[in-house]
Amino acid sequence: MSTIVNLPFDLLQPILIHLHDRRHLSTVALVSRAFNHAVTPLLYRRLDSQVKRNILYHPSATLLKRPELAQYVWHVTETGTVQRFRQVIPNITEDIVAALRLCTNITSATWVDDTLTPEANFLPILDVLMTLPLRELTIRTQYDPGERVWSRLNTIQGIRRLSVWSLEWGPPRVLQGWADLLSSSLTHLELGRCAGVPATILISVFMRLPLLQELCLKGAPSAAIPAIIACLPNLIALDTEYLDSGNYRTPLTPLPRLQRLTVQTGSVDIDGPQKLWTWMRILLPHQQTLKSFTLNAFAVHGQITIPRPFIINLTGRHGKSLQDFAVGVAQLTLETVSYMCSTCPQLTTLECSVASPDVDSIAKAIEAGHNLRTLSLHVSWIPHGRVDLLPQFEKYSESRTMYADSSHLISEGKTSRFTEEHARALMLQTRLRSIGIGDQSYTGRWVHRGCSAEVTQDVGKEDVVLEVVGDPFV
Missing domain, CATH: 1.20.1280 (Monooxygenase)
Incomplete structure (x- = not known):
């Protein structure tokens, strides 16, 4: 054999x-x-320089000793933190640059720098990167890299994936002067700091990037998002923030057919930020295109409750295509969960917060979810016999001070946990293979096991059994 x-x-x-x-x-x-x-x-395809516990791990020494290995390097990560070792290794910058010049096949590069001097640290590296056939570039710095870095970056062409995150200081960088050179190649873009940039500038930049398929945009005015994505006919994935400002008008130009939408927001109102739900509906005007919906939301005085009319509208438009619905700790009623499972036949992932009297009620709510594989619920358990509290509990998040959000079941003064037996029963009744309820998480898979020693016939035959493994959240 x-x-x-x-x-x-x-x-x-x-x-x-x-x-x-x-x-x-x-x-x-x-x-x-x-x-x-x-x-x-x-x-050697991917080489990363790292500093862990004041110890430098860098591949430059190996590459300089064995330059024939440099031909295999496609992806590289460099960090400005290595400059802290100049007293120990005086030629550290020169060695890194020399090793990098040997890697002529690099197509993807990442620069990470949390020092106060990102410009001086990055310029020698950038000089080499500009000679390489780069297709992907990521820049993550604590402080702005500086004008000299940006003037050189603005001459690079052919980038397909670009990610820029500068957390503090300096002006936001939104590709002015660079977008024209990237218009024929850029398909994936992350801009992590756009706060304060006028909507007109953002729109003028994105009008030059018609090939964009995925966009992560942080700090942009919410009112400008519909107009921005209207410039991007090929966009299928949007990750942005809702900042609750401005008037929302639907552009005359058709919006792209989004397949993935991720929104981050916060509010002092447990009903959610004003106009959030209307704004998200504007972003999703088409029928049966959305596959993934993610909402990362919090409320200062409790948990945001997702209005049922929004769910009805979302599933009415995208119920047949929706596969992943993850809203974190945002609250849904069990009735709404049941409605989603029955109207979204392709739903494989469901994450939300619910209030429930017991596990059986949860099982009943998801019984129509025939394709569910992953279930993650933040559950507030209602004591048996007090189901009358459920409507109030779902309406007022401050009720959470009455009952702990955990995996404990409260029943007639007795406490039990959501156990492996509960998980196994749910998995056997459904196609679920990953279940997280409260602080308990279980995964299951079908495996072959030999017959036990007690079996006297068909010795050697293998049985297929469901193996369930617990993985408590830390």
Whole structure:
């Protein structure tokens, strides 16, 4: 029988590429000469410089000693933190730059810098990156990289994925002067700091980026979001914030057919930010396009309750296409959960907060979710015999001070936990394989096990059993 050791070389690498842990790859490299030859490009495909516990881990020394390995490097991460080691390694910058010049096949680069001097740290690295066939570039700094860095960045062409996050100081960078050069290539963009930028400037920039498919935009005026995405006919994924400002008008230009929408917001009102629900409906005017809806919301005085009319509108438009619905701790009623499961036949992931008297009520609410695989619920348990409290509990989040949000079931003065038996029963009744309720989480999978020693017939036959493993949240 053929084994993996005897496989042709052309088949080894496509198999070994699924080993994501470098320790496993390093072990496989010792199996044989052929395995070493197949694994070496995978070991050096992604190189990251890191500083952990005041110890520097950087691949430059290895690359300078063995320059033939540089041809395998496709992705690299550099950090300005290495400059803190200049007293110990005086030539650290020169060594890094020299090693980077050897890596002529780099297509993806990440720069991370939380020091006070990102410009001086980044410029030598940027000089090398500008000579490489970059397709992806990520810049994450605590302080603005500076005008000299941006004047050079604005000359780079061919970038397909760009992520820019500068947390403090300096002006927001929204690609003015660079968008024209990126118009024929850029498909994925993250801009982490747009606060204070006029909507007219943002719109003028995005009008030059018609190929965008995925956009993460933080700090932009909410009123401008519909007009911004109207400039992006190919957009399928939007991650943005709702800042509750301005008037919301639907642009005359058709909006793109979003498949994934992620919104982050906060409010002092448990009913949610004013006009949030109307605003999100404006972003989703089409029928049966949305596959994933994520809402990261909080309220200062309790948990936001999602209005049932919004759910009805969302499922009416996208019920047949919706697969993932994750709203964190935002509250839904069990009745609404049941309605979603019955109107969204493709729903595989459901995450929300509910109030329930017992596990049976939850099981009944999701029984129409025939394709559910993942269920994550923040549950507030209502004592049996006090179901009359449920409407008040769902309306007023301050009721949460009465009953703990946990995995404990309160019943006639006795407390029990959401257990592995509960999880197993739900998994056997449904297609769920991951269940998180309160502070308890369980995953299940079907596995083959040999017959127990007590079985006297059909010895050697394997049974298929559901293995359930608990993974409590930390």
